Amino acid sequence: MERATETRLRLSGRGRQPRVAALLTGDLVELPALRAAVSAAALLEAEICISWVGPDNPGRHLTRELVSDARAEELDMSVLSGLLLAGRVRTTVVPAGLWRRTAQTLWPILSQSSVLVSRGGKILPSTVLVCADNEATEAALMARVASAMPGGTVHLSVVRAIPPISSWALGLLASYGFAWAPSDQDPLANSEEDVCGVRVITVHEAAADAIRHAWQELLPELVVLGWHHHGLPLPASWLHPTAWRLSNQLAADVLLVPA
Secondary structure: OOOEOOOOOOOOOOOOOOEEEEEEOOOHHHHHHHHHHHHHHHHHOOEEEEEEOEOOOOHHHHHHHHOHHHOOEEOOHHHHHHHHHOOOEEEEEEEHHHHHHHHHHHHHHOOOOEEEEEOOOOOOOOEEEEEEOOHHHHHHHHHHHHHHOOOOOOEEEEEEEOOOOOHHHHHHHHHOOOOOOOOOOOOOOEEEEOOOOOEEEEEOOOHHHHHHHHHHHHOOOEEEEEEOOOOOOOOHHHHOHHHHHHHHHOOOEEEEEEO
16 A cells, blocks of 8 residues: 555544544545545544645645635544544545555554545435345444435335346255256346335345446436445455455446445
């Protein structure tokens, strides 16, 4: 990961409230991400902090001017890492281009922080697509969204992905004498509204394909994906391939939520 430079601004008497962190280089193309971080901090009644990545540049002076009213605290990346590991950062906002370069370093230290991969940077979004592969994940994600969004301000949709039975599983069943005759037709997708007015789409295909197709149909401003901690001693890039791919592929803001 590019080295986050140490900054001069340190405000005292802080650290007890939840935080929203913005990871920035100072490039002016990142202004939507900065706007999203400031708006999210106001929405969540949280402090805002900024960590710089890469060498100093003129854009950082303008960034500081733009967030002067928000009293943003500038933190060295090592300090932010400690806050993330301690679970004291509610949301981390990262511009999409910077996310591609830093995700593998960030992922192991995210703890309970959600990550907003910012492209449009709109807070509050008017349309949100929540993606889940089981009811528990869906409930956790919906609760996280509901806690941050004022009631009645957002149109919510949920896509439930039910992956097809894999060929290796069918082969394993056959080896034990259990025959499985696959259907000639794929199960149809189902779409309905629940009692709360949330559109629920059930799709029988792999999670990444189901989410991508739902996004193409609905074009939501924000896509919410759940990710899970793993105790396996494997590289971080191996553990969350679906969330990683989609956070880089979808042309929308993507919120990755620990679920």
